[in-house]
Amino acid sequence: MPDYIPIRKSQALHYMAAPLFIKNAADEFILYKTENAEMDMARFQSDRCPQLYIPNEHRAALYAELQRSYHILLAKRMKAGDIQGVKAAICDIVQEALQEPLGHNLQTLPETIDIVYRGYASTTELLKHISGFRYGGTTLVEHVVNTLLLILNYCIFHGLRETETKALTLGALLHDVGLSRIPERIIQSDDRLSKLDFKIYTTHPVLGHEIIRAHMTVDAAVAMMALEHHEELDGSGYPHGQRDLSFGGRLLGIVDTFEQLTFNEKTHRQRREPFGALKLIQDEMLREGNYDKEIFRGLCLSLVGKSRFA
Numbered sequence: 001m002p003d004y005i006p007i008r009k010s011q012a013l014h015y016m017a018a019p020l021f022i023k024n025a026a027d028e029f030i031l032y033k034t035e036n037a038e039m040d041m042a043r044f045q046s047d048r049c050p051q052l053y054i055p056n057e058h059r060a061a062l063y064a065e066l067q068r069s070y071h072i073l074l075a076k077r078m079k080a081g082d083i084q085g086v087k088a089a090i091c092d093i094v095q096e097a098l099q100e101p102l103g104h105n106l107q108t109l110p111e112t113i114d115i116v117y118r119g120y121a122s123t124t125e126l127l128k129h130i131s132g133f134r135y136g137g138t139t140l141v142e143h144v145v146n147t148l149l150l151i152l153n154y155c156i157f158h159g160l161r162e163t164e165t166k167a168l169t170l171g172a173l174l175h176d177v178g179l180s181r182i183p184e185r186i187i188q189s190d191d192r193l194s195k196l197d198f199k200i201y202t203t204h205p206v207l208g209h210e211i212i213r214a215h216m217t218v219d220a221a222v223a224m225m226a227l228e229h230h231e232e233l234d235g236s237g238y239p240h241g242q243r244d245l246s247f248g249g250r251l252l253g254i255v256d257t258f259e260q261l262t263f264n265e266k267t268h269r270q271r272r273e274p275f276g277a278l279k280l281i282q283d284e285m286l287r288e289g290n291y292d293k294e295i296f297r298g299l300c301l302s303l304v305g306k307s308r309f310a
């Protein structure tokens, strides 16, 4: 592990407690901002936003500070109804949470869910914005945040209890965490995967389940959603070809597919409008018995409900 770690330039403002360093031409680290001092943004900008570094030994404490700062920002944006800003903040939080060391970083996500839940539960106005906007983060982060918002919309529309809603949304947020253990070249590949690479890819639900169980004290249903999200009711899914699936696994299976069809540009099918994606799921997957019809109907109603507010 290096002694100094680069930080994202967009985050420079969020580091108050941390000393920040720059690297000079001789590759030496020079103090740029002292501990417990605000960042001088005018100076930072006039220096053309140089790459800043934090000392590795401060990393865990700094991460907590960063997430706290994001959470304050997220709560503010929720209150202001700034949905683009909300999504950007969640994407930043998730992106940080998926950095190593994973175990420590994942602990802050239940708090993120609390903030998002409080904001959404108190205003239906925000529901109309759930789909139809994009954020320029990484595809995986954007995918899990979209999945979270779709499941939250479903839960609120159908009046699910708060504890169940929080578990389901946290499960959505974490469902692909196992992909952090899959080689990047497989995740980033734009081509169809070879048989061997696909086999490696299909281990991500098991890996995700293990990561959540090992690092988080959350409802077992949350880890189960990660394990089951690629299983299908007819036994044709992976990793175990299981037919008997939890409610969270069945709901997430449909929402995950819907999200990929509508948002994810890396899917090997053409990207679809929401209605076209639902029709495809109905025509190709429900008839073959892959997915739960009742939950599919519930998802359609929650999406139509959303447009009723629009």
Ligand SMILES: [Fe+2]
Binding pocket: 175, 176, 204, 229, 230
């Ligand atoms: Fe997945």
Ligand SMILES: [Fe+2]
Binding pocket: 143, 175, 176, 256
């Ligand atoms: Fe997924």
